Amino acid sequence: MSAPRTLFDKIWDAHVVDVSSDGLSVIYADRLLIMEMQPQAFEGLRRAGLKVRRPDRVLGVMDHVIPTGPRDEEIADPVSRMIVEQAYKDYEEFGVELLDLVDPRQGIVHVIGPEQGFTLPGVTLFCGDSHTATHGAFGAFAMGIGTSEVEHILATQTLRIAKPKSMRISVNGKLPIGCTGKDIILAIIGAIGTAGGTGHVIEFAGQAICDLSMEGRMTVSNMTIEAGARAGMIAPDEKTFAYVKGRPRAPEGAVWDQAVAYWKTLPTDAGAVFDKEVELDAAEIAPQVTWGTNPEEVAPITGVVPDPKDATNEDRRRMMQRSLDYMDLKPGMAIADVTIDRAFIGSCTNSRIEDLEAAATVVRGRHVADGVEAMVVPGSGLIKREAETRGLDKVFIEAGFEWREPGCSMCIAMNGDFIQPGQRCASTSNRNFEGRQGRGGRTHLASPAMVAAAAVTGHFVDVRQLATQDNE
Amino acid sequence: MDKFNTLNGVAAPMDMINIDTDKIIPKLHLRTIKRTGLGKVLFEEMRFEPDGSEKPDFILNKEPYRNAKIIVAGDNFGCGSSREHAPWALLDFGIRSVISTSFADIFYNNCFKNGILPIRVTKAQLDALMADAKDVENPELTVDLVNMEIRRPNGVTVPFELDAFRRECLLGGLDDIGLTMQKKDNIDSYETQQQQSQPWL
Numbered sequence: 001m002s003a004p005r006t007l008f009d010k011i012w013d014a015h016v017v018d019v020s021s022d023g024l025s026v027i028y029a030d031r032l033l034i035m036e037m038q039p040q041a042f043e044g045l046r047r048a049g050l051k052v053r054r055p056d057r058v059l060g061v062m063d064h065v066i067p068t069g070p071r072d073e074e075i076a077d078p079v080s081r082m083i084v085e086q087a088y089k090d091y092e093e094f095g096v097e098l099l100d101l102v103d104p105r106q107g108i109v110h111v112i113g114p115e116q117g118f119t120l121p122g123v124t125l126f127c128g129d130s131h132t133a134t135h136g137a138f139g140a141f142a143m144g145i146g147t148s149e150v151e152h153i154l155a156t157q158t159l160r161i162a163k164p165k166s167m168r169i170s171v172n173g174k175l176p177i178g179c180t181g182k183d184i185i186l187a188i189i190g191a192i193g194t195a196g197g198t199g200h201v202i203e204f205a206g207q208a209i210c211d212l213s214m215e216g217r218m219t220v221s222n223m224t225i226e227a228g229a230r231a232g233m234i235a236p237d238e239k240t241f242a243y244v245k246g247r248p249r250a251p252e253g254a255v256w257d258q259a260v261a262y263w264k265t266l267p268t269d270a271g272a273v274f275d276k277e278v279e280l281d282a283a284e285i286a287p288q289v290t291w292g293t294n295p296e297e298v299a300p301i302t303g304v305v306p307d308p309k310d311a312t313n314e315d316r317r318r319m320m321q322r323s324l325d326y327m328d329l330k331p332g333m334a335i336a337d338v339t340i341d342r343a344f345i346g347s348c349t350n351s352r353i354e355d356l357e358a359a360a361t362v363v364r365g366r367h368v369a370d371g372v373e374a375m376v377v378p379g380s381g382l383i384k385r386e387a388e389t390r391g392l393d394k395v396f397i398e399a400g401f402e403w404r405e406p407g408c409s410m411c412i413a414m415n416g417d418f419i420q421p422g423q424r425c426a427s428t429s430n431r432n433f434e435g436r437q438g439r440g441g442r443t444h445l446a447s448p449a450m451v452a453a454a455a456v457t458g459h460f461v462d463v464r465q466l467a468t469q470d471n472e
Numbered sequence: 473m474d475k476f477n478t479l480n481g482v483a484a485p486m487d488m489i490n491i492d493t494d495k496i497i498p499k500l501h502l503r504t505i506k507r508t509g510l511g512k513v514l515f516e517e518m519r520f521e522p523d524g525s526e527k528p529d530f531i532l533n534k535e536p537y538r539n540a541k542i543i544v545a546g547d548n549f550g551c552g553s554s555r556e557h558a559p560w561a562l563l564d565f566g567i568r569s570v571i572s573t574s575f576a577d578i579f580y581n582n583c584f585k586n587g588i589l590p591i592r593v594t595k596a597q598l599d600a601l602m603a604d605a606k607d608v609e610n611p612e613l614t615v616d617l618v619n620m621e622i623r624r625p626n627g628v629t630v631p632f633e634l635d636a637f638r639r640e641c642l643l644g645g646l647d648d649i650g651l652t653m654q655k656k657d658n659i660d661s662y663e664t665q666q667q668q669s670q671p672w673l
Contacts, residue, residue, distance in 0.1 A: 017655065017658050017659055017662045018655050018658045020637065021636075022635055022636040022637035022640075023635035023636065023637060024635065024637045024638075026652060026655055026658070026659075028659070028662050028663075028666070030673050037502060037503075037555075039505040040505065040506070040507050040556075043505065044649075048647075048649070050649070053659075057673075064502075065503055079503045080503060082503075082505070083503050083505070086505050120672070120673075122670075123673065128554055128556075129553070129554055130552065130553045130554040130578060132554075144553075144554040144578055145554060145578065145581070146554050146555075146556035146559075146578060146581060146582035146585060147507075147556040147582075148556060148582065148585035148586070149581065149582075149585070151649065152648065152649050152652065155649050155652075155653070156649065156652045156653060156655075156659060157659065157663075158652055158655075158659060160637075160648055160652060161581075162635065164577075194490060194548060194551055195490075195547065195548040195551065195574060195576075198548070198574055198575075198576065198577060199577060228548065228551060228576060228577070229577075230577050251672035255671055255672045256672070258671070258672070259670070259672045262670065294490055294492065294551075315489045315546055315547065316489070318488070319488070319489050319490060322488075412499050413499065414499040414500055414502065414503060421522075431494070431552065431553075433492045433494040433495070433552060434494065434495065434517065435494060435495075435498055435517050436494055436499075439498070439517060439522065440522075
């Protein structure tokens with residue numbers, strides 16, 4: 001009988017092509033997702049006279065630089081247009097399938113991978129984007145890589161890496177009503193820090209994780225990178241199989257049964273040992289809002305902006321002070337007193353149908369507060385269409401939100417959607433770094449319901465209280 | 473990729489933790505089809521005012537650090553995105569080595585693909601090297617990959633570790649795609665086996 005193994009061990013072991021004595025292994029890449037930001041990878045192939053080894057294992061999209069206005073308009077920005085045109089050329093020259101700008105399935109790479117059934121349990125999946133961790137929600141080993149590593153996979157369908165360490169984060173018990181996957185992951189990052197997962201693959205476990213929908217699990221796994229980890233993973237279960245079944249690229253018939261039988265063997269064995277274990281009590285999680293300039297600088301909506309003088313060391317104290325100066329906040333200020341100028345609902349973290357439903361539930365019958373600009377950017381064309389079928393677009397538009405075409409948009413703010421210096425934005429995205437949403441802009445990360453609540457009240461508010469008001 | 477053997481040069485102190493990739497190179501500059509020319513926008517928002525003028529207090533705007541070849545930085549350097557533009561910008565500026573107590577994983581890997589050596593040291597070692605770098609009279613360090621040590625201005629050496637594969641690639645300026653292509657037979661047989669065991673892939 002072999003020793004108990006973790007979910008990650010099993011996937012790793014099944015993908016080792018070659019182990020050398022130098023500490024790095026050659027790992028097979030089942031899937032590569034590619035977007036328009038890596039023209040240098042194709043240029044590298046061209047210069048070396050190489051081909052794409054397995055174009056059938058590669059799917060190309062466009063999401064980062066593309067405007068979120070009407071798709072029949074030419075891209076006005078000449079630099080963005082050049083990047084998109086180059087991607088069209090590269091994908092065609094190297095035989096990579098592309099879901100292009102006018103394709104109804106177009107969207108954010110980490111939304112459409114799962115949506116198309118390109119993402120499956122048990123696979124290794126890579127993409128030149130740090131939020132590739134999203135796909136780990138399906139029980140895959142999914143990791144963000146750099147452009148040279150993308151080139152390496154295009155040429156060899158493998159990656160040369162050292163096996164990461166393992167960590168399990170168990171979120172035990174039931175999550176309180178009004179809290180979401182976003183609140184779980186922000187609370188985790190707040191607890192372990194932005195470098196808490198460095199060098200590790202994190203498996204998320206526990207009842208609160210199992211209870212999440214696939215959308216919620218994707219949100220949790222998506223932000224694993226914000227804790228510094230190589231990848232996030234969640235054991236595949238019946239919910240996972242139900243989500244995957246019938247997707248365009250999912251297996252069918254007898255092969256489906258064979259695949260499910262294999263996927264059922266993947267969850268971590270009892271007694272498997274992790275390098276590190278962390279436990280959280282879900283009942284203690286409240287809706288989270290970041291107050292600083294990295295995702296670990298987070299507080300519950302019921303809390304206050306902390307005081308740098310309480311920092312655990314001098315490095316942290318200086319970091320906190322820099323964050324407060326940049327964010328123009330004072331220690332002791334209630335999070336619920338922080339007012340906003342902008343609200344953004346979108347990104348690979350929170351742009352799926354469940355996210356839009358949660359936001360719409362808050363927005364319905366209300367209006368965006370005076371002085372606040374708010375926008376919704378669905379994660380894909382299919383989500384946008386589904387939302388429109390459900391009438392969510394009307395809810396948002398009538399409330400004063402803009403309703404846009406899919407893309408990364410104001411999460412990374414390189415497509416023309418950005419906030420002005422000094423503006424404060426409630427955002428469902430994943431990074432609150434200085435300048436992330438526009439130079440001098442201030443980002444507060446929160447769940448879709450919390451951002452919607454901030455949009456309609458003009459300040460952060462406990463969405464659970466807002467719901468109570470409705471009932472009175 | 474240029475070989476890396478021994479590097480001697482000015483070390484710039486960046487005594488701040490969590491220097492993220494958005495700080496190293498803001499996103500608008502990711503819209504390029506080249507790997508070169510990004511040195512002028514390295515640390516753009518910390519280094520320049522919105523009108524493009526230099527911020528005089530920023531370390532790389534001061535002598536002798538304008539010619540820095542090494543950065544000594546606080547914990548968790550390079551956290552955030554996978555953008556390889558971060559090491560490309562460092563390299564284009566002239567930085568060939570970064571020393572810190574820890575690096576974000578993707579950034580760390582990206583460095584080796586571009587002939588940059590990231591070195592992990594202990595907090596006590598970092599404090600000493602940071603103090604060396606802050607000495608404007610003599611902020612030069614020597615990074616010796618052959619002997620795996622950093623030589624300080626006072627003659628004291630700080631040893632460091634690195635896996636053999638990456639060390640060989642840096643020393644030889646080797647392209648790892650070429651090395652992996654030599655494993656073609658292993659990859660072929662892996663694919664054959666996978667086609668049988670997981671026909672749905």
